[in-house]
Amino acid sequence: MIHLEQFQVIRDGKSICEVQHLDIAAGERIAILGVNGAGKTTLLRALAGLESGYRGQLRIECPLASRTYVHQQPLLFRGTVRSNVAYGLKSMSAFHWLGKLGLAELAERDANTLSGGERRRVALARALATGPKLLLLDEPLAELDEMAAGLVSETLHDLADTTIVTVSPTPLPDGFPVDRQIELTHNEGKKSAAGR
Amino acid sequence: MNLVWQGLREAFHLIVSGDPLVLSAAWRSVWISTTAVAIAAILGLPLGVLLARKQFAGQATLVLLARVAMALPTVFVGMLCYAMFSRRGPLGPLELLYSPWGIVAGELLLALPIVIGLTHGAIKSLDPRVGETAFTLGASPWKRGLTYLSEARTGVLLAIMTAFARCVTELGIAMIVGGNLKDRTRTLATATALETGRGEFARGLAMSSILLLVALGAFFITTRLTREKN
Numbered sequence: 001m002i003h004l005e006q007f008q009v010i011r012d013g014k015s016i017c018e019v020q021h022l023d024i025a026a027g028e029r030i031a032i033l034g035v036n037g038a039g040k041t042t043l044l045r046a047l048a049g050l051e052s053g054y055r056g057q058l059r060i061e062c063p064l065a066s067r068t069y070v071h072q073q074p075l076l077f078r079g080t081v082r083s084n085v086a087y088g089l090k091s092m093s094a095f096h097w098l099g100k101l102g103l104a105e106l107a108e109r110d111a112n113t114l115s116g117g118e119r120r121r122v123a124l125a126r127a128l129a130t131g132p133k134l135l136l137l138d139e140p141l142a143e144l145d146e147m148a149a150g151l152v153s154e155t156l157h158d159l160a161d162t163t164i165v166t167v168s169p170t171p172l173p174d175g176f177p178v179d180r181q182i183e184l185t186h187n188e189g190k191k192s193a194a195g196r
Numbered sequence: 197m198n199l200v201w202q203g204l205r206e207a208f209h210l211i212v213s214g215d216p217l218v219l220s221a222a223w224r225s226v227w228i229s230t231t232a233v234a235i236a237a238i239l240g241l242p243l244g245v246l247l248a249r250k251q252f253a254g255q256a257t258l259v260l261l262a263r264v265a266m267a268l269p270t271v272f273v274g275m276l277c278y279a280m281f282s283r284r285g286p287l288g289p290l291e292l293l294y295s296p297w298g299i300v301a302g303e304l305l306l307a308l309p310i311v312i313g314l315t316h317g318a319i320k321s322l323d324p325r326v327g328e329t330a331f332t333l334g335a336s337p338w339k340r341g342l343t344y345l346s347e348a349r350t351g352v353l354l355a356i357m358t359a360f361a362r363c364v365t366e367l368g369i370a371m372i373v374g375g376n377l378k379d380r381t382r383t384l385a386t387a388t389a390l391e392t393g394r395g396e397f398a399r400g401l402a403m404s405s406i407l408l409l410v411a412l413g414a415f416f417i418t419t420r421l422t423r424e425k426n
Contacts, residue, residue, distance in 0.1 A: 048332050069332040075325040078347060088333035130334050 001026040001134070001163055002047065006056035009042050017042035019056075019184070026061075026133075029156075029164040029177045034184035040167035041072060043184065044136045047165060060134070062163070068132035072139050074123030076111035084111050084126050091131030100155045101125050102148065116143040124152060128159070135159070137166040141173070149173065203401025210402050217378075217387070222406055225383040228296055228370075229363035232303035236311045237356055244315025244355075245341045249327065259316060265309030270368030277302040277373045294375040299383070302369035307359035314358060318351025319344050350422040357418040361411050384410070 002024040009017040017039025024030055034040050045051045046058060048069035076084050085094040098104045101121045120143055141149045153176045156164060172178055210218045247259050279285050281293040292298035326347050330340045345352050367385040374381030376390060384407040392400035
């Protein structure tokens with residue numbers, strides 16, 4: 001589904017993300033780990049179609065309309081939690097996704113009064129409501145307590161046909177859906193991969 | 197100071213007694229400015245979004261033009277419209293000179309750059325994640341545009357109300373294009389100028405006080421609409 005070859009993003013004359021070779025199959029759940037500044041977010045943004053200035057080959061067999069990216073610091077639109085989740089709704093109902101992520105009682109709350117962890121879950125519910133074929137998650141468990149992290153992992157587990165690419169600076173906890181884990185390293189221009 | 201009190205008392209009396217001349221001038225001022233600003237909003241909001249979010253040749257020049265045009269003197273716009281609408285002008289056959297619609301056209305020229313310029317600024321200062329989030333959630337360009345306007349609604353409403361305040365209080369266009377004709381093109385601003393010119397200072401002050409009420413009403417509506425929830 002995704003193929004990268006000699007992929008490089010250069011900004012201000014400096015390489016900020018390099019991947020020699022990476023293939024991700026449809027339906028695969030992959031975790032990309034790496035230290036801060038390794039280029040994880042840049043890679044995810046490129047997969048989402050948000051980075052145009054890159055070199056090398058990037059081929060994604062998934063239309064832009066079926067890819068959804070959740071920012072490291074998600075932004076919620078003005079309005080209620082429900083209106084946010086309903087924004088790009090294509091799959092199930094807003095309440096279905098809010099319920100899955102333990103947010104049903106927050107449906108009518110002003111989205112900008114939520115805590116960091118709640119905002120993250122609302123952003124994920126909003127992304128899932130679009131019924132993505134490719135889900136790109138930037139540190140989805142940051143700021144989440146154990147229970148919320150469990151709900152997120154469980155919800156992602158249930159997505160049978162969705163390819164999930166997750167980036168994180170630290171290994172993801174047991175229970176989070178990961179078929180394969182790779183590490184992105186900085187400056188050396190190489191990516192090493194290790195199964196899990 | 198006595199004259200000011202006398203003017204304010206007369207303004208109160210004119211409003212309470214429902215003076216037909218005052219009411220018609222007030223109504224004309226409001227509908228002319230509202231129409232001009234409504235058309236400016238329909239044209240200017242999409243243009244402001246486009247200039248803030250799309251890259252194309254001449255974009256910077258257009259933004260600069262809109263900003264410069266925000267400071268257009270009303271007498272200049274009035275003279276420009278006069279030249280266009282006069283019998284020998286290119287738009288002469290439309291017979292807009294000395295008509296309320298001529299003033300609407302002139303005020304549209306005044307309001308449009310304000311709506312474009314301030315909307316552009318409001319959208320440009322939005323968090324870049326607004327556009328990215330809408331894009332990755334599959335929003336169409338039209339829906340993304342509406343999202344920008346909704347997220348920047350405080351700035352957008354201020355743009356519209358600033359344009360309205362400039363139009364409803366302007367004198368140059370109404371005087372030059374409208375001609376201050378009784379029961380046809382007289383607005384509160386031209387009525388104020390007329391009364392003051394005739395030496396009826398108190399009545400002039402009364403007219404301008406009513407104009408102030410209209411402007412304060414617009415300010416009150418803006419404040420209500422842009423009030424943020426905590």
